[in-house]
Structure formats: C-alpha cells, structure tokens
Amino acid sequence: MPRRPLPDISIRQLEYLLAVADAPSWAAAASEVGVSPSALSQGLAELERRLGVQLFESVGRRRKLRTTMTPVLDHARHVVALTCDVVSWADRLRLANTGYVGLGMIDVAAVVHFPDVLRGFRSEHNDVDLRLTVAPSQSLLEDLQHGTLDLVVCVEPPHKMTGIEFVPLLIEPMIVYGPPGLPIDGPASWGPWVLFPADSHSRNLVINRLHQLGASTEVAAESHQADVLREMVLLGLGWTVLPRSQGESERGELSVGEQILERQLVVARRAGAVTDPAVDELARRLIRQPATGNE
Amino acid sequence: MPRRPLPDISIRQLEYLLAVADAPSWAAAASEVGVSPSALSQGLAELERRLGVQLFESVGRRRKLRTTMTPVLDHARHVVALTCDVVSWADRLRLANTGYVGLGMIDVAAVVHFPDVLRGFRSEHNDVDLRLTVAPSQSLLEDLQHGTLDLVVCVEPPHKMTGIEFVPLLIEPMIVYGPPGLPIDGPASWGPWVLFPADSHSRNLVINRLHQLGASTEVAAESHQADVLREMVLLGLGWTVLPRSQGESERGELSVGEQILERQLVVARRAGAVTDPAVDELARRLIRQPATGNE
C-alpha cells in the first residue's frame, strides 16, 4: 500500500465542527468551545483546506454546514467520542496504576495456598511493586476499605460489607485438634480452647459451631497465628480448631479430631473501583489457581 | 457539562504508534512512515505526554509497547481507519463535484418530456453549471463512456453496455406517418421511408418492425432531427415513423397511421461512478417525473 501521509485533521478542528453544527451562531459556538470566533473561523478554514472540500455555504451573513457534508460531521462525532473514551481510560489508568499493588492475605493464604501464584506474578510482572501484608481478615478488610490495600485474600466475613465485593477462592475444612496422645471422644469432652482472637471471622465460625455441637466454648488463650495455637495445644494448654493445612505438619503430634465446619476463602476488592491492570491480573491468577489439595 | 479541551492527539502520532507496534525497530517504523527516527521518537514521547501514560517499556535498548496499552493501539487503528475513510470520501467528492453537470439528451427528451425538470433543477441549484448536449442516443452514450457527460437520457440501446447502467424513464409509442391527404392502407403499401440515420437506435427498431409487418424497408432519406423528417414527409419525399410527440403538431397535416412499436427512454449513468450529489439529484428528478401524457 502506497503510504501517503494522512492530512492531520486535529481533534480541535473536529470539536469546532461539532460546535457550529448545532449552534445559533459561530460566535456562540466559539464561546462554547472556549476560543475566540477568529480561532474558530480559522480552524474550520484549515479543516476545509486539509480535507479539500467546502463544508459550508453562506445563508446571508451566516454560515451553514452543507447537508452533503454530513459524513464529515458523523466522522467528527465518532472520532471525538473515541478520543474522549481513550482519554478517560488513560485518566483512570494514571490514577490507579502507580505500578504498585497492595495485597493483603491471611497467613494460610500466603504460606500454604498461594505462594506459587505470588512467585509467578512477581516473575512475570517485575515492573510491578507487589507489597504483601499478612494480617487477620478483619484488619485486612479495613485496610482495603481505607484504600491502603488493593486486593485482599481472607476468610469470607459473616456479613456483606458496603463497597467491597468478594469472589470465592476455595473452601477449607476446619478440624478439631487436641493435645498429643489424648483420645478424642464426643463434643462434650472437648476443650478448653486456644483460638484466634474474638474479632476473628474464623473464631466466630468456630464458637457458633461448638455451641451447635454441645461442646464447651471456654477459651483459655488466643493468638492470630496458627503456629502459636499449635504450640499451645502441644504444651497441653487447650484444644483448637484449625484448617488441616495449618493443624498438621511434619511433626504431626496433635490428636486429630473430626472436621466440624468449613470456611470460605475469598478475594476481596473495592466495588466499582478503577481497574488497575496489574491488580486485575493478580486477581485473575488467584481465582483460577486450582485448590491446593487440602480438601 | 464542564468543557475540558481534549488533548490534541494527532493522527500523525497515532500513525507512529501503529508503525512501531509491528516494526522490528523504531528506525524501521520511522522509515515506513517516512520520517526520521528522531521525529518518531519525539512524536511518541509527545503522545505519552498528552495521554499521561507510559506506552512503552525498555527491553534492553529496544522499546516495546506494554501489553496493558492495547486499548490505545486499538484506538489508533480505529481512528486512523476512520480518517482514511473520510479522506477517501473527500477525495472522491472533490474529483466528482466540480459544480458542473454534463447532461446529454435526445431532442424529444429535452424539448417535450423534460423541459420542466431542467427548469426546476436549474432554479433550485443555481450554483450548479448544468450543461445540456442534444444529440442522438449513440453519440450521447459514447460521450458518457468517455466521461464527457455525467448523465444521458436516450433510447434504450439494443444491447447492454459495459460500465453503463440504465434506469427506465418512459415508453414512447412510435407511429407511422404518411404524406398529407394520402390514405394509409396496409403495410405493403407503406414507404419509401425518411428515417433517422442507420446508427440510430430508433432506426434499428423501426426497420426490424417493418420487416415483421411485411412492409418495404427502402430508405429514401435520413436525418437525426425529427422536425426535418416531418418536413420531408410534408414534401412527399417519403413516410416516417416517429413518436407521437414529434409526429403531430399544431400543423397536423400528415396522415396518421397505426402505432407499430414502442421505444423505451432511459437515463444512463456510468456504473460504479463516484456519486456527485448534483448528478444524483438530477437523476432522481428525471426518474420521478410523471409521464408527459403522450401514451
């Protein structure tokens, strides 16, 4: 294809054309666009020169767009609309894409379920500054609401939260663990407990379930960290309920009870947020990560 | 609506973006567009500045469009394509619309059937230079093919013509006329004839029909002008076959025979021609003109 340079029809000229198409006068059109009538007149004369057509006819001292020039007017509308779209997109991108992704995860997500996802993302988006915060669900969701974090992997909260949307990731079985060598009988013999703190979503789930089972709900000690809870059980300070991925390790010395409930891990995002491509990509990878075989 | 001026994203910049998207190097892209590498580099830097996004990432010393910038690339493609379309349209319009319409008509069309159409068109399009050529069908169609004429009203030719399209206008009855006072008996008594010249479409129609009727086909004299043919019949030089509109006048002294055939008048146009709005309009008026009551 022979490459003749296209005439440089400027967005500005097209805006002028749209303005005069519907304005009562060119002075009004110029005011609407925010330039002098002279600039508008000269800009449209230049557009005529570049296209090589006569866009207007004189009606007395007024100028009116020729009906035969409708295709140019349609073109102007179309190109200006497309330009508005891409500028709007760029504005949103600039605001959102600082090259930084703030990710919050509860510990089991970071350590057990998604370390591969994080590694893969980092190696393929080394231009993105991925900052990981490991904390309890409640705390993470607050940071998400405040804008400190962009994406959170946590336990599904008991209630909907305004402005936050959730996508399910995986379901974790929660199992009762007792001190080593202690046989586990019926629920009435379970406890006392070492659990996550009272403001923890998992804690609420566990207490409610124990109630239902007719087991004691006395809590002897608390910690946000599953490892600490395991050590407390090992020391005989109490029983706990943990996901299998955190309750059992190479040093599998705790007495393993039954699965009493399940908890849903989700990825959380501020609803209606400007979509940062990097955050989008990371969310996609989390969502499509197969479950880690801890069913 | 608050009117923030759109950034003036130039067609040129978008062309540069499209060129580098697929080129092995920016130097190659620049060569393809027809500018220096420096102009391309600066143009793209300006595009980045106007959009407020970083379109490229460095891969060693090379520059590669970020995959996240695909929407800008799509936009570039779209706008450049739209611009090519409107420029192409304008080019065609400029070539075709010279404010001149070359119209060819056979005499009966100009004088009898369509004088009102011509008058109306002229009064409502006084910016158009309408030039009328009156000549025989064959000659007019040749001029149409050569581009001398834009539109032709003539007798439908016996064969299709490459590159010319026809739209039917009206049907004219062709009637036998003999010298005044001479009774018109059967076809065997008709003739000799004064007819249009041998290359005339009407002439061919008449001769073929006379053959069919078993009448003489001897031609004593010829003329392209119907008036001349009438005078010859008045002088007793022979008989003729004319449309009623041309065979009968206020001086209705010829002997009127029977209608022996019909001929179709058509408007002819070069096929696939760039449409000049003025020519389009004239054709429309001819096509929708009611028949002139000469059935």
Next chain:
DNA sequence: TTGTTTGTTAAGTAAGTCTGAACTATATTG
C-alpha cells in the same frame, strides 16, 4: 577493548494555533 546499533536529546526552521484589532458584508432600526 573497540566498533556497531538503538533510541534520545539539543538546536534550529517551518507550519500551525491562538489572540485582539480592524475589516467586510449583511441585517435591522428609526
């Protein structure tokens, strides 16, 4: 290490875009 390649920066020129003032043509008013 030297030489080559890729893209960038600097300086200068031409063209484009805008402003405000002056001008031309048309419409309105008394």
Next chain:
DNA sequence: CAATATAGTTCAGACTTACTTAACAAACAA
C-alpha cells in the same frame, strides 16, 4: 434612506507543534 448592529473574516504578532540534522548515551557484539 442613513445609521447602527451583527456575523464572520483577515491581519499581525506571540506562542506551540512537528520536523530535520547532528551529537549523545546506553546496550550489544566481536
């Protein structure tokens, strides 16, 4: 009719944009 108002254009000047050439910086290859 003359005087005034209105609509758009032209002119001159200031600033911006787009391009060229030459020099420069960084990366790559031998």
